[in-house]
Amino acid sequence: MSQTLDTVFAALADPTRRAILTMLLEDDMAVTDVADPFEMSLAAVSKHLVILSKAGLITQEKRGRVKWCKIEPNAMKEASVWMQSFGKFEELDMDAFERFLEAELEG
């Protein structure tokens, strides 16, 4: 039983958290800026960041009063490998994938 898979998959199951990760692909961000596009309180987003942090999917570093969030893509490796064992997927349609990411961000 892998606690890592539990926490990583659970973290990825929430659309807000996936949107946050997609945002962080662009650049490191402060907590306040991460929260900005969402229609929920800063405290709620802060909790999401804790969950992403515990799953290892992001790291946070405090500089001054600003806490910077950085994505840690390698934390997905175990989960990604796990999934890949379950099928040989067709090649990626990258255009479709881009559109999909757009939708995720708006979602």
Added chain:
Amino acid sequence: MSQTLDTVFAALADPTRRAILTMLLEDDMAVTDVADPFEMSLAAVSKHLVILSKAGLITQEKRGRVKWCKIEPNAMKEASVWMQSFGKFEELDMDAFERFLEAELEG
């Protein structure tokens, strides 16, 4: 926002459900046989199968009084592609991966 990603990742977040999927990699199985190795009621396992089913990760076909469960690896495609966008992972250590799958089954 993708309801599919929500349900697939949520389904994979539970170790019992991942173990079920790993079992189904070997062969299609009846509900009773799926439930056998787990220390929980048949009803509980049945619920897990419903969740896997709704996520599209398995299909179930009733023949006689037996309901057969079949893994549908392609349902992981979208989620797998999503994850892969977040990093270029090092090459897989396949021995480690085998050991990991063993542990999952025992978990």
Added chain:
DNA sequence: ATATTCGTCAACCAAATGGTTGAATATGCA
């Protein structure tokens, strides 16, 4: 010095999750 900004904490809430048990349904067997 004081006000403002950044972020978390604590208490609370509703809804979802993962489990239980016992009854119900449907099929197969003798």
Added chain:
DNA sequence: TGCATATTCAACCATTTGGTTGACGAATAT
């Protein structure tokens, strides 16, 4: 027919989840 097997359903329960608000501490700006 009558019994056993396969599976789900319904009601229930404890815990977790995802959100809220208001207060708070730490850092910055005026």
